[in-house]
């Protein structure tokens with residue numbers, strides 16, 4: 001299938017995990033992809049893997065200077081975006097008593113302020129028929145100890161799906177989100193846990209997943225591309241759970 005022939009996507013956090021998998025599939029279906037990441041090393045490594053239809057920008061989702069430069073950087077490559085996938089980020093976890101201001105500001109800057117202003121910046125490049133897709137998380141559906149700031153940040157993003165859908169409907173821009181469950185990515189590498197602690201954490205979470213396995217990044221990419229495609233032409237303001245049912249099964 002070539003659903004995205006000559007279309008352009010901007011994927012924040014496209015150097016790894018779900019963003020990289022989505023970039024790979026978008027290109028496989030005929031599109032061009034601009035990915036962002038925090039360092040030239042990770043961005044270059046990813047664009048080397050993705051090949052000639054990929055372009056990389058060093059842009060930190062939590063950095064105001066970078067956010068204000070984003071449209072200019074993108075316009076050096078294209079004047080139109082068909083898909084913006086707001087995906088960049090990671091979690092950090094702390095009990096309420098231990099979470100300090102830096103923890104709060106780091107997560108809210110990257111996960112809430114980042115996608116908000118990235119959309120604001122990129123809006124002039126989005127035409128009728130374009131799609132905005134946010135990456136939230138199943139964690140918004142439940143109370144998990146130590147997740148207060150991360151879950152609140154993702155809940156704010158859920159709210160953007162609805163308000164942006166309301167505001168952008170007159171421009172013909174569809175706004176939706178995906179809510180992943182436990183997906184096999186590098187997400188734990190930013191948590192401060194060491195390799196053994198990460199392995200233990202993953203081993204412990206597997207029994208809690210209805211399918212008894214983590215999702216593959218490609219399974220998220222399929223959902224993102226569906227929402228971005230013409231097959232989803234009547235889907236707007238929705239959040240698609242791609243989580244093996246973990247948000248609703250107890």
Ligand SMILES: NC(=O)c1ccc[n+]([C@@H]2O[C@H](COP(=O)([O-])OP(=O)(O)OC[C@H]3O[C@@H](n4cnc5c(N)ncnc54)[C@H](OP(=O)(O)O)[C@@H]3O)[C@@H](O)[C@H]2O)c1
Nearest residue numbers: 013015016017018037038042060061088089183185186187
């Ligand atoms: N994995 C899960 O189980 C899970 C579940 C629900 C939701 N999520 C969400 O899914 C999204 C993608 O994460 P992932 O699981 O695919 O993890 P990942 O493999 O670690 O990928 C994260 C991506 O985000 C980029 N990134 C991180 N911080 C950034 C920043 N400040 N500015 C720009 N780019 C940044 C990373 O690039 P660089 O390292 O190159 O900067 C990388 O490309 C995140 O929003 C995460 O919260 C993950």
